[in-house]
Amino acid sequence: MIELYRPIKERFGADCLFDRPASDFTTYRAGGPMDVVVKPASREDLAWLTAFCLNNAIAYLTLGAGSNILVSDKGLKGVCALTLKLDKIVIAGGALTAEAGALWDNVVKAAVEAGLAGLEKTSGIPGTVGGAVFMNAGAFGQETFDCIESLEVMNRSGSALVLKKSDVSYAYRKVEGLEGLTILSAVFRLPAGDGKALAADRACVLGKRAEKQPLDLPSAGSVFKRPSGDFASRLIDEAGLKGLRVGDARVSEKHAGFIVNGGKATASDIYGLIKKVRAEVKAKTGVVLELEQILLGEFE
Numbered sequence: 169m170i171e172l173y174r175p176i177k178e179r180f181g182a183d184c185l186f187d188r189p190a191s192d193f194t195t196y197r198a199g200g201p202m203d204v205v206v207k208p209a210s211r212e213d214l215a216w217l218t219a220f221c222l223n224n225a226i227a228y229l230t231l232g233a234g235s236n237i238l239v240s241d242k243g244l245k246g247v248c249a250l251t252l253k254l255d256k257i258v259i260a261g262g263a264l265t266a267e268a269g270a271l272w273d274n275v276v277k278a279a280v281e282a283g284l285a286g287l288e289k290t291s292g293i294p295g296t297v298g299g300a301v302f303m304n305a306g307a308f309g310q311e312t313f314d315c316i317e318s319l320e321v322m323n324r325s326g327s328a329l330v331l332k333k334s335d336v337s338y339a340y341r342k343v344e345g346l347e348g349l350t351i352l353s354a355v356f357r358l359p360a361g362d363g364k365a366l367a368a369d370r371a372c373v374l375g376k377r378a379e380k381q382p383l384d385l386p387s388a389g390s391v392f393k394r395p396s397g398d399f400a401s402r403l404i405d406e407a408g409l410k411g412l413r414v415g416d417a418r419v420s421e422k423h424a425g426f427i428v429n430g431g432k433a434t435a436s437d438i439y440g441l442i443k444k445v446r447a448e449v450k451a452k453t454g455v456v457l458e459l460e461q462i463l464l465g466e467f468e
């Protein structure tokens with residue numbers, strides 16, 4: 169352990185891990201060693217950690233379920249906080265408040281069970297509330313920001329503040345105004361719906377995911393954003409790239425928009441395949457695909 173990190177270990181004990189592979193914390197199940205991974209169980213702990221890193225010039229990053237990232241095989245320097253222990257969900261009237269580490273699908277399920285509409289089509293997205301907000305995650309025509317009322321965020325010195333929806337600019341899988349901030353919680357204002365219809369919608373979406381997506385293999389969902397007026401998966405399929413491989417990474421035969429890890433893929437395999445797919449699609453269709461997933465650490 170680097171001496172600089174000793175106070176973190178003293179404060180977090182077993183919830184502070186050193187040199188663990190990114191594959192332990194990401195749904196791609198790939199990537200190199202992460203210097204320090206911490207799982208804060210309270211806001212006070214999270215505030216202490218971000219301030220400690222700021223004061224000691226340590227690189228700091230907040231992650232949720234690691235379901236939209238690819239970490240380099242060279243790993244990540246500095247401290248990474250996982251929010252998963254901050255997972256409270258409270259419903260009061262039409263307002264659902266969820267902490268950043270709550271699993272998104274648990275939030276959707278709670279809303280549906282309470283007869284609240286607006287999130288049901290996003291059933292099955294495997295990340296956390298923090299990740300969903302940061303990415304403006306969405307599916308089947310619904311997006312995280314559709315029903316957001318406000319967000320609670322923390323700056324690097326550990327101070328919390330509330331942002332209104334209008335303080336943030338958002339679009340398809342793109343959010344501006346949260347850079348350098350840790351999302352603590354989000355409030356969703358949800359209209360009352362028909363409980364039975366909501367539950368049926370949820371079941372239908374979960375069924376479609378199981379039918380169309382390679383949920384049995386590690387991935388991070390759709391690799392590329394939807395190009396205007398088209399689908400990345402359609403273009404990749406049309407270019408004949410289903411099954412294309414680099415090392416143990418391959419374009420899913422079930423859903424061309426996904427790259428799956430056959431079990432032993434490195435982050436370099438996955439990254440190499442991303443580049444190959446992009447180049448082939450550009451050559452065959454003229455469309456330049458934009459990455460939806462986030463690359464962390466050094467590539468190339």
Ligand SMILES: Cc1cc2nc3c(=O)[nH]c(=O)nc-3n(C[C@H](O)[C@H](O)[C@H](O)COP(=O)(O)OP(=O)(O)OC[C@H]3O[C@@H](n4cnc5c(N)ncnc54)[C@H](O)[C@@H]3O)c2cc1C
Nearest residue numbers: 232233234235236295296298299300302305306351388389
């Ligand atoms: C099988 C599968 C299906 C998927 N389907 C969909 C889909 O239908 N629609 C869709 O939009 N996505 C989908 N995804 C991608 C992914 O699940 C979403 O983007 C999800 O919202 C990411 O959440 P996360 O907690 O895993 O974020 P992470 O991957 O941990 O992080 C993503 C980004 O968010 C930032 N972040 C996370 N938490 C915080 C926080 N508390 N404060 C500040 N920044 C934070 C991270 O720093 C990082 O930059 C899918 C992924 C898989 C594996």
